[in-house]
Amino acid sequence: MLKKTIFIIIISITIISCKSLKIEQQQLTKKDLSGYWQQQGEGEIIEINDSLVISYYSSNFNCYPNWKISREYFNSQTPTITLNADKSFTNKERFTIHTYLKLKNRPELCTELTENQKNNNTYNFETLWNTFNEQYVFFKERNIDWNIIKSKYQSKFNDKTEPFEFYLLLEKMVLELKDDHSDFEIPDEFEEEWHKLNKKIDTTDYKTLAQDKILNKYLKNVKTYNDGQLNYGLINNKIGYIQLNNMEESDDLHTITDSIISEIKNTKVCIIDLRLNNGGDDLMALDFLSHFINKPYNIYTKKRRYKDSFVDNQTIKIEPAKKRYTKQIYVLTSSYTVSAAETAILATLNFPNFKKIGSNTNGAFSDILNKSLPNGWNYWLSNEIYEDMNGQHYEVNGISPDYYIDYPREKEQFLKSLYYELDKEDRAIKKVIELIK
Numbered sequence: 001m002l003k004k005t006i007f008i009i010i011i012s013i014t015i016i017s018c019k020s021l022k023i024e025q026q027q028l029t030k031k032d033l034s035g036y037w038q039q040q041g042e043g044e045i046i047e048i049n050d051s052l053v054i055s056y057y058s059s060n061f062n063c064y065p066n067w068k069i070s071r072e073y074f075n076s077q078t079p080t081i082t083l084n085a086d087k088s089f090t091n092k093e094r095f096t097i098h099t100y101l102k103l104k105n106r107p108e109l110c111t112e113l114t115e116n117q118k119n120n121n122t123y124n125f126e127t128l129w130n131t132f133n134e135q136y137v138f139f140k141e142r143n144i145d146w147n148i149i150k151s152k153y154q155s156k157f158n159d160k161t162e163p164f165e166f167y168l169l170l171e172k173m174v175l176e177l178k179d180d181h182s183d184f185e186i187p188d189e190f191e192e193e194w195h196k197l198n199k200k201i202d203t204t205d206y207k208t209l210a211q212d213k214i215l216n217k218y219l220k221n222v223k224t225y226n227d228g229q230l231n232y233g234l235i236n237n238k239i240g241y242i243q244l245n246n247m248e249e250s251d252d253l254h255t256i257t258d259s260i261i262s263e264i265k266n267t268k269v270c271i272i273d274l275r276l277n278n279g280g281d282d283l284m285a286l287d288f289l290s291h292f293i294n295k296p297y298n299i300y301t302k303k304r305r306y307k308d309s310f311v312d313n314q315t316i317k318i319e320p321a322k323k324r325y326t327k328q329i330y331v332l333t334s335s336y337t338v339s340a341a342e343t344a345i346l347a348t349l350n351f352p353n354f355k356k357i358g359s360n361t362n363g364a365f366s367d368i369l370n371k372s373l374p375n376g377w378n379y380w381l382s383n384e385i386y387e388d389m390n391g392q393h394y395e396v397n398g399i400s401p402d403y404y405i406d407y408p409r410e411k412e413q414f415l416k417s418l419y420y421e422l423d424k425e426d427r428a429i430k431k432v433i434e435l436i437k
Contacts (some may be wrong), residue, residue, distance in 0.1 A: 248281060342362060
């Protein structure tokens with residue numbers, strides 16, 4: 001469950017004027033938003049005309065339609081857009097800002113694709129390679145020469161290569177990055193073949209088994225919420241334990257955490273176990289963390305690659321919740337701690353009451369940038385850098401703990417080793433018990 005942001009334009013125009021807000025919005029929408037706009041950092045062109053709004057995937061190689069919606073629908077959506085004095089507009093998705101610059105004319109590359117282009121292997125390969133070349137952000141950190149990768153793979157196919165074989169080749173090329181936020185979705189037509197080819201010998205669900213084993217071995221009166229998203233209990237009268245297994249969006253996570261805070265208020269410390277958390281929604285992660293701080297913090301920054309520079313530099317902030325627990329927190333980490341779970345760990349670097357126990361987190365922070373090839377195959381890539389308040393990023397290597405435990409780096413090996421380790425003890429929980437004696 002990784003951070004997959006689905007871009008849906010929703011419009012807002014906020015104008016300070018003596019005229020009615022509704023009239024101003026209508027005038028500005030019609031007058032100022034018609035035309036062509038280039039999104040900075042995600043390879044997108046937006047065309048706005050009297051009847052349609054069209055999104056194009058864009059690179060220096062090509063520019064082809066992504067989605068189309070009616071202008072009426074576009075104008076009627078919940079407000080999120082702000083017009084700027086420089087004739088750009090910004091769209092805020094959750095807490096991520098996207099900036100669009102007005103173009104004088106329609107880009108020559110922006111056209112409907114021919115059937116030959118859609119189905120031509122070489123054309124699809126060039127589209128994929130150029131998209132990564134212009135928008136992927138971590139070639140240097142992952143020690144990848146993308147030109148060498150191109151030479152390596154373009155000789156392995158031709159325009160008569162069968163679709164499944166070609167798909168496997170493209171997938172293998174992207175997986176050279178070893179980035180959990182850069183991969184292909186399995187097309188429906190290849191689902192059965194792909195799973196046969198990648199069939200696991202051991203299909204045991206070690207993640208669920210390890211979760212349950214920890215709860216049964218250490219906790220009294222376990223409470224489970226949202227089908228196991230969050231499990232809670234007391235290890236003893238001094239130690240509360242929260243096992244948060246994903247950051248998926250949930251309407252009641254705030255209320256649930258409020259309730260837990262009330263129950264652990266008399267403990268000495270609390271363990272937040274993120275070792276088995278494979279991400280989800282950054283806002284859910286920050287909402288959860290807001291219960292464990294006593295003042296507002298600037299927690300990290302994020303920026304997006306755009307050509308040879310970066311745009312939309314943002315500082316992300318967090319406010320404390322009304323109900324909170326601000327005693328000592330021990331947060332448990334592993335290589336399985338990824339994406340929104342990692343941005344949560346990044347935030348905790350600012351909190352004096354947090355200590356980390358375990359191994360380095362995964363090292364994949366960027367929101368996922370979703371794309372589709374001309375032939376319809378969906379893929380995604382990393383195009384953002386998350387940095388701490390000192391300007392340091394932790395991509396690839398992850399965030400290191402304060403107290404190190406030598407868990408395996410490969411995720412499946414970690415899950416299996418943790419499950420068997422629990423036959424004797426949980427080294428991370430044991431460490432907490434030792435620290436508070």
